[in-house]
Amino acid sequence: MTFRGMATVSYFASDWAAARTWYTRVLGADPYFLRDGYAEWRLGDRQAELGLIDARFRAPGTPAGPVGAVLYWHVDDVGAEVARLLELGATEHEPPQDRGHGFVTATVLDPFGNLLGIMYNPHYLEML
Template sequence: MTFRGMATVSYYAADHAAARAWYTQVTGVEPYFLRDGYAEWRLGDRQAELGLVDARYRAPGTPTGAVGAVLYWHVDDIEGELARLLDLGATLQDKPQDRGRGFITATVLDPFGNLLGIMYNPHYLEML
């Protein structure tokens, strides 16, 4: 198999310091790796990496705003986590949707313009 799992997802932010503080609050942990314009957290059961990149390092011509793929992070309580994200300043993009067989997704826009997906995923729990 070529693809073995998600290694790192990167979000961009023009106000890197504010975004770093926001994601530290959202995740509940400090970044484990820091350098100028970059912060990285290891999260969850499989230690997936979330990278936060200063927008000045965005490749020229890269679209900005709510575009591209949505990466969904598994959460045990979709309604509770969605409410918490909204309380922390995220904006609702896609309300909770029952996708069938126990899969529920929701998407917010973080305060820095990135799509952030959350999902209750029974398959994720089965794999653990």
């Protein structure tokens, strides 16, 4: 198999400094890698990477706003996490949805226009 796992999910922000501060607060940790216009955090059980990129580095022709694929981060309580993200300045995109068989998903927009997915996934816990 050629796909071995998610390496990095990237979010863009026009106000990169404000976005870095927001994600540091959301994630409860400073980035482990930082340079002008780019920050990375390692998250969760498998240390997946979240990269935050200054929008000036966005490839030409890339649309801004909530487009494309949604990456869902596993959380233990979707409703509580949505409430916390809304308190921190995110806006609701899709409220928590029971997808059956123990799966619950929701999406919010971060204050910088990125789609942030969260999910409770029983299969994720089985893999641990």
